[in-house]
Structure formats: C-alpha cells, structure tokens
Amino acid sequence: MKIKSFFIITIVLFSVWVLLNNSYEPVLLIIGAAVSILIALIFCTKCSVFSQIKLSPKSLFYSIAYLFVFMIELIKSNLDVAIRVISPKLPINPGIVKVKTVLNTELGRMILANSITLTPGTLSVDIRDEYIYVHWINVEGKDIETATNSIVKKFEKYLKEIYG
Amino acid sequence: METLKLIGAIIVLLGSIFLFLGALGLVRMPDLFNRIQAGTKASTLGTMLTLLGIILLNPDWTGKLVILILFVLITNPISSHVLARAAHFRKIKLSDKTIIDQLADDGVEEKDDINNSKE
Amino acid sequence: MIWIIISAVLGVVMITMSVVAIHHKKITIAILSAGGVSLIASILYLLLAAPDVALTEAAIGSGLTTFIFFYVLNKIKKHKHVEE
Amino acid sequence: MQNIGIEQISLAVGFILLLIGIWGMLSQKNILKIIVSFTIFETGLNVILVVIGYIRNKTAPILDTTELQTNTAEKIVDPIPQALVLTSIVIGLGVTALLLVYALKMHKEKKSLLINDYKDTKW
Amino acid sequence: MVDQLLNISAIIILLAVLLSMYRFLKGPTTFDRIASFDTMTISMIGLIGIITYLTERMIYIDVAIVYGLLSFLGVIIISKYKEKSL
Amino acid sequence: MLRNSLILILILGLAAIMLSIFVDYTPKEKLGPVAEHYANNGKEEVGAANLVTAVVVTYRGLDTLGEVSILFLSAAIIGFFLKIRNEEHSKNQIVIRYSEILGTGAKILVPIIILLGAYVFINGHLTPGGGFQGGAIIASAFVLMLIALPRPALNHRVLSIIESFSGLSYVIIGLLGVFLAAGFLDNQIMSLGTFGTILSAGAVPVIYILIGLKVGTELTGIIGNLKEIQNEE
Structure with missing residues (x-):
C-alpha cells in the first residue's frame, strides 16, 4: 500500500x-x-x-465521464448565478441542509465537497462523519433524502467507482 | 490561425464577464453565505476561461497555464469552504429569507485534535 | 493607453487599502489590508518590468509577513483572554 | 503633460504610500498598527526604487529569447535597482519579524499594546 | 482585433476589482471583507494572464502561480484565526 | 491635538519636498554606464539569462552574503526571545477544529508547493525568482501544514543541520572562487555551459540552491517557533 x-x-x-x-x-x-x-x-x-485511487481501466473511464459531468454542472452553475445576480428581484430562498454520503475515503470526500461547492446554488459548509452540511441557495426539500437525491447522487455514482 | 486567436480572445472576454458578475454578486447578495457562493463559483469559472483563452492565443505556454488552472480549481473551493465554516462557527447572521439551518440545530462540535488523526 | 488605465486603477485601490489599513479600528482588517497593498504592489512591479521583484513581494512581503502578524496577534489575544 | 506614462503614476503612488506610512507611524497609538504602517512605508519606498530603474518601452532584464540576446543594452530596463529592492524586501521581512516578536515580549511585560503605557525609557 | 478584445477584458476585470473593493470598504463583518479579498485576488490572476499575453513574456506566468498560492494561504490563515484554532 | 497638528505640518513639508521631486522627475532614456556594462557583458562574464540573478549572486555577491547573515541573525534572535522558557512545556493543548476537507487538500498540496519552491530556486538563473523566493515558498508550504494538519511536528534538529550545512557550503564555494577563479564568489569555478540551459552560469545554480535551502529552513524555523508558543500557558 x-x-x-x-x-x-x-x-x-x-x-x-x-x-x-x-x-x-x-x-x-x-x-x-x-x-x-x-x-x-x-x-x-x-x-x-x-x-x-483504484487503478483500473474502468475507473479511468469513469474519471473521464466524471470530468464531463462536472464541467457541465460548473457551466450550468455559473449561468444560474449570473441569472440570479442580474435579475432585479434577487430570487433566493437560502438555507443550510444536511446530506448523506456513502463515500468513505478522504480523497473522494474532498472531491465530492469541492464539486458540491462548484455546482449550482450549493456550498459545503461542514463535513461530519457521513453527513455533509450544505448551504443551498434555493431550498427544494428540507429532509435528508430529498436533498441527497438532488445534490449528491449525480456525482456519487462516478466517485464511488473511482475511489470506492 | 487567426480564427483560433479570435476564439481565444472571445473566451478571455467571456471569462472577464464572469469575473465581473461574480463581483456584482458579491455586492448585491443579502448575506455572507450567498456572497461567498456568488464569488467562488463565478470567479473560478472566470479565471479558468481567461487562462484557457490565453492557451488558445499562445499554445507555447500550455504547461504552466494548465498547472495554474488545476491549482485554482483545487484551492478556490477549499478556501471558500474554510471561510464558510469559520463564519458559521462565529454565528454570522444569516439573511431573513433563510428558511432552515440544520447545522445550527445539530450544535457546535468541539473536536479535539487527537481523535481525528487517522494516520 | 491600457497600461495607464491599469496602473491608475491599481494605484487608487492601493491607496484606499492603505488608508483602511491605518484608520480601521479592527487590527485584523488592518493587517489584511496591508497584505492586500503588498499583493497589488506586486502587479505594479510586473507592469514596471520587474518580475523578480514581483515574485519576491508576493512570496515574502505579502505572504510570510502576514502569517507572522497573525501568529503574534493570536498569541496576544490568547494572553488577554487568560488575563480576563 | 501629454507624455504621462506608468512611471509618473507609479512614482506618485509610491510617494503617497510613503506619506501615509509616515503619518500612520507617527499618529497611531497601538504598537501593532505602528508596525503595519512600517510595512506600508516600506512598500512605498520599494515602488519608488523600482520606478527609478524603469525605462519606457523596454522589457524585463531576463534574456530568455534569442531576440533579446543581441544589443541587450537597448532593450532592457536597469537591473541594479531591482536587485537592491530584492535585498530590501528580504531584510524588511527580518526587521518586521523582529519588531513583532519584540512587541509580543513587551505585551507580556506590560499587558498592554498602547504606546502610552510604555513609560520606562521616557525622560 | 484580438488586442482590442483583450483590452476590453482587462478593463472589465478592473471594474470587477473596483466592485470587490466597494464590498471591502462597506462589508459589515470581517468575513465579508475576507470574501471580497478572495474574489479580488482571484480576478487579479486573470489580469496577470492578460498582461502576460500583451507583453509577450512567458516568464510572468510564474508570478501568477505564486500569487494564487499566496492569496489562498492568506484567506486560510485569517479564517483559521477567526475560528480560534490557529 | 497639538501633537497631531505638528505631525500634519511635518507631513505637509515632506509632501512639498516630494512634490518638487515629482515635478522635476524626467524619465530615464538610456541605461547608466554600470548597467550598460552588465547588460552587454553579463552574458559572457556570468552566463545567466536572468540579469538580476547575475547582479545579486555574482557582481554583488558579497551583499547577498551579508543579507543572508542578517536573516540568520534575526532568526536566531527570534528563537532566543521565544525559546527562553521552553523547558516547562505545559501540556494544555488548544482545541483545534480540524477540517477534513482542508486536511486532505493540504496533504495533496504540500508536496506540490514544495516542488514549486524547488523549481523556483533551481531555475533561478533562467526565470524570475531564486533562493530567497524559493525559500519563502517552501516556508509557506510548512505554514499550510501547520495550519491544516492535526498534529504536525517540525524537527528542529534536522532544520538546523540543513541550515548550517548549506551556509557553510556557501562560504566554501565563495572561498573556492578566490583560489580557482578571479575572486570571492566568482562563479567560473565550473564551466559556464550553454547559455540559456539549466546547466549554465557556472556556480550560480549551486549557490542559489544553497541559499534556497538556508532561507527556507530559517523561515520555517521562525514559523515553527511562533507556532510552538501558541500552545504554552
């Protein structure tokens, strides 16, 4: 090792x-x-x-796919911020919610938290054991499951393959 | 060659517009956490696009610029996370529009440094 | 022309930050602004065709000086806390 | 004044920073603020020194392209003030660190950061 | 054409710097000021990139790398100081 | 109030002097004789592409030695000031709020930053930067380590051994210049090599690597001393 x-x-x-x-x-x-x-x-x-890091062809494939997903999310997030900033009424509905992650390696969790920070309307504030606390600019659901589904799931299925 | 340069210059312009929007968000948002959100996201993408445009303008400089882009991509989210965490610890007031704060409900967790060392 | 605009804006920002550094009540903000003055000065050095000086100012003048300031300030604050 | 360039602007900025630094050093009471003013003073001084070596429309004294390696003296700015400023910045760090540690010691003795409380050596 | 576009970008970045400066002067709490400082320095990296292209000296990018590193560390250290765990 | 107005008068006087200097200032048109000599002959005499490095290390090498010793002296005085009561190292540690994201980021970034510092001082004769800047970057990497990781330990013995070794080697290389070449700190004790590659400029890269190690360890020592006193009392 x-x-x-x-x-x-x-x-x-x-x-x-x-x-x-x-x-x-x-x-x-x-x-x-x-x-x-x-x-x-x-x-x-x-x-x-x-x-x-798992070294295998499958994880390499998933890393490239992850990179694409991440780039698309980053651009979407910036357009989102731009629209919110320009619109005169400031349509925001903020709050701090709790989401659950199944990743348990340090590197995977860091990349997940960084990705959350760079995706539309979310900012990871704290990380404790298996929960990540996320500041969400437009809260859609207050309970853990809804928040997890809409914030974490899209990245997690790739990161799970790469980092386990 | 000329078209490539023109595309590069337009990408640089796009990046600078994102940087400007980030700063505008910093001024217009009502409370600290929303400001950090606007600032981080827009400035990360803005800087990345600016440097990407310069790569297109002069491909000889690719190596150092790629290092710089990766560096910004790693460090910028980390610094805003640390800032947000410290702000929440010091109980900075959230804006009146805030509807939920589960971190405050769970309380401050004073961690000693000994328990956390995984090495 | 563009160089004159850039240097003038940077100069205005530098002078504003140095006034903040001297006249703000909170010492934290004062130290942060002094670091900012150094960081912007390093871009001014770049415009004046001195990349060596720019690198030195960024690494030493802005970086390490600010870190040492904060370590000392933290120690002083802790001392005060013990006193009270 | 039609040939105003970045050297005039930078020189003015350097002088103003110098004056602000002196003003802060003389008028502030808090010893940490005095040290902050000292660093600003130093930055202004360095800007002025770099401006002295600047020559308009010439480039940095680093000969990494072949074009710069012939007739060098007509293409570069003065390297000597830059070398001196480099020395000055490094020594400035040493002096600032010493001043700060000295302030820490004084605070330990007197429990105060205000300069008015240090009356021992006043006569 | 390319040069004009780059000049316009540089001016837009300078406007961004001035806007963050406004937040730095006004910001009610220290954290607002740190956030605006962060945005300001990150914008300056883009400015250094443009300066590098306009002067055609590759060596200036080294300065940008060190600059990014130092601004990151500055934000971290002041946040940790405010968090009382320096 | 009287004091403030006196200061104001002083500042106004200085401002008047500076204004007159500013009005009389005429930009330089060409280099002075010394700088012109350096610019035209530096390539053959020193062989360093970065002329500022040539001035700092070779033409004004003795000044740099003085600078390094001033830095060493200030590090030693700081160590003396702070270390005076280190025997009774009391054990009430402060509570550190460890952030996992920052910790992982630091573990990734610290080696890369140290590599960046090494790049800056190894390439000191070709690109901007050199020993002082590289040393400062290495010290910043240690600052990141001290802030982010839960219980880092600096080994002061190893630091002081590296520091003394590099300082001694620096002086020995300077003295070798007296015997093998034209004078103290002359860089032609090795062959100058091809201009513009990494193995050029004779002894300049070696001297800059030594200065980089020495400055890096000195500044790390200052930071480490300051960090250790945070936990006392």
Whole structure:
C-alpha cells in the first residue's frame, strides 16, 4: 500500500515538474525525477491519500465521464448565478441542509465537497462523519433524502467507482 | 490561425464577464453565505476561461497555464469552504429569507485534535 | 493607453487599502489590508518590468509577513483572554 | 503633460504610500498598527526604487529569447535597482519579524499594546 | 482585433476589482471583507494572464502561480484565526 | 491635538519636498554606464539569462552574503526571545477544529508547493525568482501544514543541520572562487555551459540552491517557533 502511494505521488510530482518546465531535455528530466523522488521520500513516507485511487481501466473511464459531468454542472452553475445576480428581484430562498454520503475515503470526500461547492446554488459548509452540511441557495426539500437525491447522487455514482 | 486567436480572445472576454458578475454578486447578495457562493463559483469559472483563452492565443505556454488552472480549481473551493465554516462557527447572521439551518440545530462540535488523526 | 488605465486603477485601490489599513479600528482588517497593498504592489512591479521583484513581494512581503502578524496577534489575544 | 506614462503614476503612488506610512507611524497609538504602517512605508519606498530603474518601452532584464540576446543594452530596463529592492524586501521581512516578536515580549511585560503605557525609557 | 478584445477584458476585470473593493470598504463583518479579498485576488490572476499575453513574456506566468498560492494561504490563515484554532 | 497638528505640518513639508521631486522627475532614456556594462557583458562574464540573478549572486555577491547573515541573525534572535522558557512545556493543548476537507487538500498540496519552491530556486538563473523566493515558498508550504494538519511536528534538529550545512557550503564555494577563479564568489569555478540551459552560469545554480535551502529552513524555523508558543500557558 505504501509503495503504491509513493509511486503515485512521484508520478504526480514529476508530471507537475515537466509541465512547469515545458521542455523535454534529458538533463531536466533527470533533475526532475531526482527532486520528485526526494520530496516523495521526505514528505510522504506516511501519507495514504493517494493510495485510495483504484487503478483500473474502468475507473479511468469513469474519471473521464466524471470530468464531463462536472464541467457541465460548473457551466450550468455559473449561468444560474449570473441569472440570479442580474435579475432585479434577487430570487433566493437560502438555507443550510444536511446530506448523506456513502463515500468513505478522504480523497473522494474532498472531491465530492469541492464539486458540491462548484455546482449550482450549493456550498459545503461542514463535513461530519457521513453527513455533509450544505448551504443551498434555493431550498427544494428540507429532509435528508430529498436533498441527497438532488445534490449528491449525480456525482456519487462516478466517485464511488473511482475511489470506492 | 487567426480564427483560433479570435476564439481565444472571445473566451478571455467571456471569462472577464464572469469575473465581473461574480463581483456584482458579491455586492448585491443579502448575506455572507450567498456572497461567498456568488464569488467562488463565478470567479473560478472566470479565471479558468481567461487562462484557457490565453492557451488558445499562445499554445507555447500550455504547461504552466494548465498547472495554474488545476491549482485554482483545487484551492478556490477549499478556501471558500474554510471561510464558510469559520463564519458559521462565529454565528454570522444569516439573511431573513433563510428558511432552515440544520447545522445550527445539530450544535457546535468541539473536536479535539487527537481523535481525528487517522494516520 | 491600457497600461495607464491599469496602473491608475491599481494605484487608487492601493491607496484606499492603505488608508483602511491605518484608520480601521479592527487590527485584523488592518493587517489584511496591508497584505492586500503588498499583493497589488506586486502587479505594479510586473507592469514596471520587474518580475523578480514581483515574485519576491508576493512570496515574502505579502505572504510570510502576514502569517507572522497573525501568529503574534493570536498569541496576544490568547494572553488577554487568560488575563480576563 | 501629454507624455504621462506608468512611471509618473507609479512614482506618485509610491510617494503617497510613503506619506501615509509616515503619518500612520507617527499618529497611531497601538504598537501593532505602528508596525503595519512600517510595512506600508516600506512598500512605498520599494515602488519608488523600482520606478527609478524603469525605462519606457523596454522589457524585463531576463534574456530568455534569442531576440533579446543581441544589443541587450537597448532593450532592457536597469537591473541594479531591482536587485537592491530584492535585498530590501528580504531584510524588511527580518526587521518586521523582529519588531513583532519584540512587541509580543513587551505585551507580556506590560499587558498592554498602547504606546502610552510604555513609560520606562521616557525622560 | 484580438488586442482590442483583450483590452476590453482587462478593463472589465478592473471594474470587477473596483466592485470587490466597494464590498471591502462597506462589508459589515470581517468575513465579508475576507470574501471580497478572495474574489479580488482571484480576478487579479486573470489580469496577470492578460498582461502576460500583451507583453509577450512567458516568464510572468510564474508570478501568477505564486500569487494564487499566496492569496489562498492568506484567506486560510485569517479564517483559521477567526475560528480560534490557529 | 497639538501633537497631531505638528505631525500634519511635518507631513505637509515632506509632501512639498516630494512634490518638487515629482515635478522635476524626467524619465530615464538610456541605461547608466554600470548597467550598460552588465547588460552587454553579463552574458559572457556570468552566463545567466536572468540579469538580476547575475547582479545579486555574482557582481554583488558579497551583499547577498551579508543579507543572508542578517536573516540568520534575526532568526536566531527570534528563537532566543521565544525559546527562553521552553523547558516547562505545559501540556494544555488548544482545541483545534480540524477540517477534513482542508486536511486532505493540504496533504495533496504540500508536496506540490514544495516542488514549486524547488523549481523556483533551481531555475533561478533562467526565470524570475531564486533562493530567497524559493525559500519563502517552501516556508509557506510548512505554514499550510501547520495550519491544516492535526498534529504536525517540525524537527528542529534536522532544520538546523540543513541550515548550517548549506551556509557553510556557501562560504566554501565563495572561498573556492578566490583560489580557482578571479575572486570571492566568482562563479567560473565550473564551466559556464550553454547559455540559456539549466546547466549554465557556472556556480550560480549551486549557490542559489544553497541559499534556497538556508532561507527556507530559517523561515520555517521562525514559523515553527511562533507556532510552538501558541500552545504554552
């Protein structure tokens, strides 16, 4: 498990290095590999965050699908905000509701919370055990099931496949 | 080539309009949480679109701009989450239109730092 | 022309923020505004063709100075709380 | 004044920041506010120093394109004030940190942040 | 044409900065000011991008990356201070 | 009231002086002689694409050594001020409201930020930035770690070992310049390499890496000391 985490973090750091330098000279690649391995050795001997990713073709497919769903939601959310801001009457109906999630890995929960923050009219305020508290700009239902169905479900089916 | 540049410039313009709408939302919304919502969403998409347009304008700079876009995409929601959490902890008044606040009903949970370390 | 407009707006924002930094009652806002003055100054350096200085001002002048301010302020506030 | 450029505007901004910083340092009573004014003073000073090295229509002294590597002196701004300002910012951080820790110590002794309460060395 | 569009975008971003500045001056609570500070700095990253294109120096993007990092950390640290858990 | 009006008079006087300077200000048309020498010969003499780096590390290298020692001195004085009563390390920890999202974000971001700092000081002779900026970015990564994670520990021994090692190496490289090249801190003790690639400019990248490590550990030490006193009493 540790070796997998170390491997993934080295790959991530190395790709960040290559993107930053924007060139493929062998000297640069060697220095980048050395620096990435050094940082991964010093700072990530204990971290388990990256070992939660499932490496399989299916999860890759789901990640790409998730990215598309997320982009569409992000653009919808911005149009929504734009309409609300421009309209003179400010049609808002805010409240803080509680939703339930079945994800139990740290990385998956963070990505879920970030996605909730960037989708139409919702902002994750707090996260406790399996509940996420969400500030909703236009509350449609006060009980947990309704809120969960309309806020979380659309992302969760993808994230469950990727992070378990 | 010229059409690509024109498309890039239009995307930059679109991004700047979203940034402007975000700032407008910041001014017009009635309470803090709605302001944070408007500010975060619009400024994230606005910055992403602006940088995307610059990638189209000059494809040589792709690497650093992609890093910057990913960075904004990760950090901006986190910072607004932390801000909203701190504001709720300090009991900032929600606007009068608010109909429900389940977090306040569940009470403040004082967590000690020892229990939470999963390592 | 565009450069003059950008630098003039940035200058106005900087001066307003520095006045806020000095005359606001809350010390938190004062420190935040001082950090903001530094951050905007770094864009001004960029316009003045000094990217090295801009990077230094963003990383050191705005970043670390603000962090040290907040750590010290937090310690002072806690001390006061114990006293009361 | 038809040839007004960003250097004049930046110089004016630098001078105004300098004056605001001096005003704050002299008129404020709270010691943390005095340190905040000090950082603003420093920012204004750095802006003025950078403006001194600026030459209109020339670019940053970093020769990363081949076009800049011939006839360099006609294409770049002055690098020396920039190097000095870099030094000044770093030392400013050290001085600010020292001032703050000193303020922390004083607060521990006197239980007050107001400068009027520190009367020991006044004569 | 491209340059004119970019100039207009830069001016719109400056208007956004001024609007956030209004909220910064007026905002009733400290948190409103922090939120407006956040929006202001994020908008400035877009401004740096436009400046980079107009001056055609790629190296300025480094400044934008560091800028984004520092504004994020500033917001985090002041929120944590207000939350009394620094 | 009298005091305020005196200050006002002082400010007005200074403003008058500055106004006269401002009116007389004429923008520069061309570089001064020293800067012109640096601009035309810097490429052959130093080999660094970033001329500001060339001035900071080589032409004005002694000033940089002084700057690093001032920073070291201030870090040491701060440590001395704060560490004086560290023996009776009382155990009433403050309650930290741990946020899971921020914690996970910090775990992802800290290595990337440290890599960014390393990039800034390794490429100091080609792109903007250098040792001081890279060190400050690394210190910011530690700030994020200290804020976000529940119980981080800084190992001050390792920090001081890295700091002393890099400071010592910096001075030794400077002295090598006296024996192998033209003078103290001369960078031609190694070959200059091809202009504009990462292995160019002789000893400049090495010096900047050492400065980066030293400044990073010093600033991290200051932040760590400030963090530790939060838990006392």
